[in-house]
Amino acid sequence: MKWLAVTGIALGPVLVILGLLCLFLEVKSPWRSYRLFSGLSTSWLSRGGLIQILFIILGLGYALPSFWLSGWLDSGAGIALGSEALVLALAIAVYHGMILSEARAIPLWSSSVLPVLSFFTALCTGLGLLLLISPAYVGLYGSTEVVDAMGILGILGIGFIIAELITLSSFISLRPSATYVASIRSIRTPLIAAVIGFMLALFLLSLGLGIGEVTPFMWTSQVSGALLLAGGFIIRYSILRAGYYAPLQILI
Amino acid sequence: MASERQTSWGGLVALDMFLGGIGAGAFTVASYWLSLAR
Numbered sequence: 001m002k003w004l005a006v007t008g009i010a011l012g013p014v015l016v017i018l019g020l021l022c023l024f025l026e027v028k029s030p031w032r033s034y035r036l037f038s039g040l041s042t043s044w045l046s047r048g049g050l051i052q053i054l055f056i057i058l059g060l061g062y063a064l065p066s067f068w069l070s071g072w073l074d075s076g077a078g079i080a081l082g083s084e085a086l087v088l089a090l091a092i093a094v095y096h097g098m099i100l101s102e103a104r105a106i107p108l109w110s111s112s113v114l115p116v117l118s119f120f121t122a123l124c125t126g127l128g129l130l131l132l133i134s135p136a137y138v139g140l141y142g143s144t145e146v147v148d149a150m151g152i153l154g155i156l157g158i159g160f161i162i163a164e165l166i167t168l169s170s171f172i173s174l175r176p177s178a179t180y181v182a183s184i185r186s187i188r189t190p191l192i193a194a195v196i197g198f199m200l201a202l203f204l205l206s207l208g209l210g211i212g213e214v215t216p217f218m219w220t221s222q223v224s225g226a227l228l229l230a231g232g233f234i235i236r237y238s239i240l241r242a243g244y245y246a247p248l249q250i251l252i
Numbered sequence: 253m254a255s256e257r258q259t260s261w262g263g264l265v266a267l268d269m270f271l272g273g274i275g276a277g278a279f280t281v282a283s284y285w286l287s288l289a290r
Contacts, residue, residue, distance in 0.1 A: 002289065004282075005289075006282070006286075008281060008282030008285075009279055009282045011278050012276065012278050012279025012282070016271070016272050019270070019275065020272075022268040023268045025264055059279055089275075089277075089279040089280045089283075090276070092275075093280065096273055118269075122272075122280075125270070125274045125277050126275070127277060128274075130278055152288065156281060232273065232274070237266040240265060240269075
């Protein structure tokens, strides 16, 4: 299912562009955004901005030519561009945790587990997107190729979900301060919902692998993909909100 | 003013991290997947 992989590669930089647009809306003074790059030696926000822009350029440079040059992805230049973009994609996956860990005054965000959690959340949601859109590509390929390809995605998904659950459990069980514990307590319900979603996705992916036929595979993949995306958003949103509100609740 | 700022912070920044994370994750998984097929 080469075209599903090519779509995933092309969607990567596009989604990062959309994410950056959200940040510009948040900043409310986009014409001052050049200042973002003034603190490369000290700030993860500056480094992250540069990493994301380089990823967009290299990622699109890797993905777009593959739509009209048939051997581009396997060529030397294509592999070189793709490898550099891959390193930057891995850095972006970690960076979202690093940027929060700079906020030393907020105990929940300064956790050393957060960059690892951010990394596995990125992998789970990225895979979730591929699983969600995979049925659109089934008609292009034979059933054996679909089952083989979805089998690889299923095995990757199981590995990522287990890693995410282990990291999330470490994040929750840390007890560095009363504020940290209160922050975790304030997001207990959404985190439980996300964990249930991830466990359900784990079960469905295992079921799809066990059955090994195209139609059930498509159903389990699509539902697992939606659960992984929803769980990933809940985790990111809850952690951001709890960093702000739980310490305020303690003060009040 | 302060509470308005905090409410906005949660939504748009979470969306930036969510979309950026999906993009980075999808790119990583898809390029690894392609490398397996080579």
